[in-house]
Structures are given as structure tokens and as C-alpha cells.
Amino acid sequence: MDWDDAYANAPYIAGADAYPERWAKQAAAYRDELSAAGRAELGQSYGPSERQRYDLFHPEGTPQGLFVFVHGGYWLKFHRSFWSHFAAGMVARGWAVAMPSYDLCPDVRISDITGQIARAIPQAAGQVDGPIILAGHSAGGHLVARMCIQGLLPAPVFGRIRHVMPISPVSDLRPLINTSMNADFNLDDALAVAESPALMSPQDVPVTVWVGADERPVFLDQARWLAEAWDAAHVIEDHRHHFDVIDGLTDPESRMIRTLLG
Structure with missing residues (x-):
């Protein structure tokens, strides 16, 4: 089996190269819009490094609670600034949204990133009252799933969590040992x-484990493994691949947003 090919998404998505630039432009426009309205607190520090920061977007009026979205990129790339517009759906439904960046491999280990997210969430939770919902995409799906394990989040913060949605997560890291990316992961x-x-x-x-029906077979497997191991709800969304499976987060009436809110 060619493990690098199995875990490669871009070669199997039409127009894949255009996604990052489009995400960045849409994210910048959304930040500008909410900043102009006085509803964005950008670059909130939660740790000593420059990447240990989150952006916090506020709804109109008192928030219903806090939604935290953790981005993906195989723990190797991307930054919170690519994803800001994916806060739009939950903000429109009255939730504050925190979007953290984190340090990347190989500068840190994956376990270090897990610890960083476990520090970012309580800090953001200290700024917003009410229930908490977590979602993450790909590597971010791994990271929010890890938050469900005892001992990572303080009990008072975990007690506020209403729902966790790993989207196209990497739930079993053992296959990644066989990829060239492991030169950076060092697993x-x-x-x-x-x-x-x-x-x-x-x-x-x-x-709720969420995955696109048109994703690579290994990502369908990774989602299924987690859903089965945890006896969790499992949604396979038709006509979605690894890059557009999170588009529902931009639409307050989408199935994904309605599922998050339960």
C-alpha cells in the first residue's frame, strides 16, 4: 500500500490548489467585517509562542455559549487566519466563536499540540459564559476528540461541553507512521x-463524527473507527470531500450547524 497516496487529499480534489487562497480571502473579509462592528478580539494569547493565540468572534447581543473550532493541516500547516469565515454560522446563531492557532510539527510533537489546545479552550471559556461546543477538522478533529479524554480539560470546563464534532478526523495515528510525514511527526x-x-x-x-462521502477511503475508515469505538453518532455527508466538508459551518441553517446545536 502506498501510504503517502492513501493519506493525500489534494490530488483527488478538483481545483484543490485554489482552496487555501480562497479560504484566506474569505477569512480576511469576515475578520474585517466583525472588527468594524467591534465584535472581534483578535490574537488573544494563551501561551508563550506567537502561534499560541486565538481569535474570538462575538455575536450581536449576549452569547448563547462558546463554540471552538480547531483547524487541520496534518499538524504541519495552516493558521487560524485561513478559517475565520467558518465562524459565520455559529455567530449568526448567537454563539461566540474561538479559533486557535497552535505550534506545528516538527517544532513540537503532536502531544504538545494536544496540550496547547487543552490550554486554549479554558482560556476562551473564561471570556464567554454558558455551554461549550467543540468542532475540529482533520488534524483538528483529532485534537477536539482528544479533549474528550479525562484529565486534559479542567472538570468545570469539561462540564460545560454540550457537544463535540470531530470532522474528518484522524482518530488512529498508527497508520501515519508509514507515511513520509512521519519525518516531521516522529511517531x-x-x-x-x-x-x-x-x-x-x-x-x-x-x-458526532462527521465525514464527507467523497473523501479518501482512509478518512472514511478513520471516522468509522472513532464512531464505532465511542458508540458515537456518525454522519456521512453526501457529495462532500475533505476540503468542502466544513462548508456547512458558514451557513446558520445547514445540517451541520443544526446538528451541532442538537
């Missing part, structure tokens, strides 16, 4: 097991 069997949510028992919290 061995023990480290991969220690960071694989599908091999762990979650705390009691509603989880």
Missing part, C-alpha cells in the same frame, strides 16, 4: 497509541 508505536482517540475511552459527552 513510534507507543507515541501513536498515546495520541489516538479511537484507542481511548471518552468521558460522557455527546459526540
